[in-house]
Amino acid sequence: MEKILEVKNVSKKYQNKEGEVLAIQNVNFRVGKGEFVSIIGPSGCGKSTLLSIIAGLEKKTSGEIYIEGEKMEGISPKVGYMLQRDCLLEWRTILSNTMFRTRN
Ligand SMILES: Nc1ncnc2c1ncn2[C@@H]1O[C@H](COP(=O)(O)OP(=O)(O)OP(=O)(O)O)[C@@H](O)[C@H]1O
Numbered sequence: 001m002e003k004i005l006e007v008k009n010v011s012k013k014y015q016n017k018e019g020e021v022l023a024i025q026n027v028n029f030r031v032g033k034g035e036f037v038s039i040i041g042p043s044g045c046g047k048s049t050l051l052s053i054i055a056g057l058e059k060k061t062s063g064e065i066y067i068e069g070e071k072m073e074g075i076s077p078k079v080g081y082m083l084q085r086d087c088l089l090e091w092r093t094i095l096s097n098t099m100f101r102t103r104n
């Protein structure tokens with residue numbers, strides 16, 4: 001099956017006032033073309049952290065992410081991410097929310 005996403009040994013440590021928080025450690029998985037994957041787990045296990053890293057919104061501490069075989073650094077236009085809260089621009093239609101992109 002054609003590989004769309006590969007997550008290799010990805011770990012993330014956050015720094016807060018009390019010290020380091022190890023949010024995810026050595027996460028490995030692949031997603032093939034057309035596959036539908038759910039990530040489930042208790043609150044605080046690192047689901048949002050992992051998705052934010054894949055979307056390029058959060059920096060990983062270590063590991064690599066490949067999108068269609070290309071090593072990903074930062075935000076990729078190939079990845080879309082819908083947050084737990086919808087965060088839509090209320091004055092736009094659903095279509096124009098979907099079409100919205102920042103200049104760069
Ligand atoms: N910005 C941050 N600074 C410090 N620690 C953080 C930060 N964001 C998340 N964490 C910690 O990292 C761990 C994973 O959090 P994350 O939000 O990824 O979990 P989650 O699985 O998405 O939880 P939920 O099901 O409640 O959404 C938790 O221990 C959390 O407290």
Ligand SMILES: [Mg+2]
Pocket residue numbers: 047048049084
């Ligand atoms: Mg979450």
